[in-house]
Amino acid sequence: xxxxxxxxxxxxxxxxxxxxxxxxxxxxxxxxxxxxxxxxxxxxxxxxxxxxxxxxxxxxxxxxxxxxxxxxxxxxxxxxxxxxxxxxxxxxxxxxxxxxxxxxxxxxxxxxxxxxxxxxxxxxxxxxxxxxxxxxxxxxxxxxxxxxxxxxxxxxxxxxxxxxxxxxxxxxxxxxxxxxxxxxxxxxxxxxxxxxxxxxxxxxxxxxxxxxxxxxxxxxxxxxxxxxxxxxxxxxxxxxxxxxxxxxxxxxxxxxxxxxxxxxxxxxxxxxxxxxxxxxxxxxxxxxxxxxxxxxxxxxxxxxxxxxxxxxxxxxxxxxxxxxxxxxxxxxxxxxxxxxxxxxxxxxxxxxxxxxxxxxxxxxxxxxxxxxxxxxxxxxxxxxxxxxxxxxxxxxxxxxxxxxxxxxxxxxxxxxxxxxxxxxxxxxxxxxxxxxxx
Numbered sequence: 001x002x003x004x005x006x007x008x009x010x011x012x013x014x015x016x017x018x019x020x021x022x023x024x025x026x027x028x029x030x031x032x033x034x035x036x037x038x039x040x041x042x043x044x045x046x047x048x049x050x051x052x053x054x055x056x057x058x059x060x061x062x063x064x065x066x067x068x069x070x071x072x073x074x075x076x077x078x079x080x081x082x083x084x085x086x087x088x089x090x091x092x093x094x095x096x097x098x099x100x101x102x103x104x105x106x107x108x109x110x111x112x113x114x115x116x117x118x119x120x121x122x123x124x125x126x127x128x129x130x131x132x133x134x135x136x137x138x139x140x141x142x143x144x145x146x147x148x149x150x151x152x153x154x155x156x157x158x159x160x161x162x163x164x165x166x167x168x169x170x171x172x173x174x175x176x177x178x179x180x181x182x183x184x185x186x187x188x189x190x191x192x193x194x195x196x197x198x199x200x201x202x203x204x205x206x207x208x209x210x211x212x213x214x215x216x217x218x219x220x221x222x223x224x225x226x227x228x229x230x231x232x233x234x235x236x237x238x239x240x241x242x243x244x245x246x247x248x249x250x251x252x253x254x255x256x257x258x259x260x261x262x263x264x265x266x267x268x269x270x271x272x273x274x275x276x277x278x279x280x281x282x283x284x285x286x287x288x289x290x291x292x293x294x295x296x297x298x299x300x301x302x303x304x305x306x307x308x309x310x311x312x313x314x315x316x317x318x319x320x321x322x323x324x325x326x327x328x329x330x331x332x333x334x335x336x337x338x339x340x341x342x343x344x345x346x347x348x349x350x351x352x353x354x355x356x357x358x359x360x361x362x363x364x365x366x367x368x369x370x371x372x373x374x375x376x377x378x379x380x381x382x383x384x385x386x387x388x389x390x391x392x393x394x395x396x397x398x399x400x401x402x403x404x405x406x407x408x409x410x411x412x413x414x415x416x417x418x419x420x421x422x423x424x425x426x427x428x429x430x431x432x433x434x435x436x437x438x
Contacts, residue, residue, distance in 0.1 A: 365390070
């Protein structure tokens with residue numbers, strides 16, 4: 001079962017609307033398909049308008065219903081039905097004396113000493129210190145159209161209101177819909193879409209009439225290690241300014257939210273949404289979409305985008321089971337830069353159709369080349385149908401999805417070396433990646 005990591009609860013009144021298969025870089029299909037029915041919820045009171053930018057450091061829906069599956073990728077922007085509710089109550093008791101008659105309540109004075117010590121400053125590098133640094137740079141994004149409404153999260157890129165989020169958050173408002181941004185200090189502002197890139201599931205929006213915002217610090221996903229501690233920040237189920245902690249569980253997972261199944265499950269369809277995910281056990285839930293995954297220096301290292309859920313229902317959202325996935329920031333930065341500049345995002349292109357290859361024991365054995373596009377990077381380098389690609393620059397390729405995800409980590413014009421098997425020969429094939437521009 002496949003779904004967008006949904007978005008979050010109700011929206012203010014002003015948000016209400018009136019009434020190919022080329023495995024490495026397909027670009028003619030939507031990245032994620034909506035999950036479940038459109039959100040229908042009651043709006044909260046309208047908040048008053050009130051009041052960051054790009055740490056420029058680039059690296060150098062149509063619904064597609066599918067049968068339910070035991071496991072499912074769930075996109076983390078929350079398109080939830082209904083409003084988030086809570087349960088509260090007061091505890092009480094009745095006391096009886098030894099003879100069964102009601103006891104008489106008495107009052108007693110507090111005898112414990114009350115500390116007057118001031119709250120100590122959070123140690124540098126602690127979860128508390130990192131949260132305090134990052135929270136002012138994270139926003140909740142409410143979206144609404146004539147047919148759907150929801151919310152996700154975003155990170156401030158510029159002091160005048162450029163915000164990076166997931167495309168599946170912003171696209172709800174792409175055709176005449178509305179966007180409102182809620183900041184950490186409680187202020188709100190309307191926003192408009194600057195640019196969207198369905199292929200990488202990224203979008204940039206511009207909050208209107210704001211200034212003096214605190215931009216997030218963008219780090220590098222290339223420096224991440226398995227076991228490293230990270231925080232996820234966002235608005236799960238509409239609970240704004242939520243911080244969760246965990247570790248990097250794995251790197252370069254081929255995540256394909258459009259197909260379900262497990263990471264690297266392969267197949268030959270729907271490669272648009274595949275990205276080399278940072279896997280984390282930090283709790284990520286519907287509504288976290290577009291929010292940051294940060295290291296313990298408070299630097300953004302990923303954009304939270306999907307979770308794996310064991311839910312087998314087509315009508316309910318799955319929750320966190322400790323398998324969340326973020327788009328690496330090194331992949332996101334150049335796309336965000338292009339979108340912020342009003343440009344169309346470009347992506348590296350190999351120029352082949354591929355399928356899963358298996359070895360003699362039936363185990364994953366790389367990506368098997370089918371058709372090779374004429375005048376493509378692959379054709380120019382001499383790649384042939386029947387070749388099996390097992391690595392790029394020494395990084396193992398275990399399946400077709402794995403190849404697509406690995407190519408996603410590069411930019412057009414990058415020089416790479418493929419490890420290929422042709423018959424009983426293994427060789428190194430250098431090539432320069434092409435571009436899907438134009």
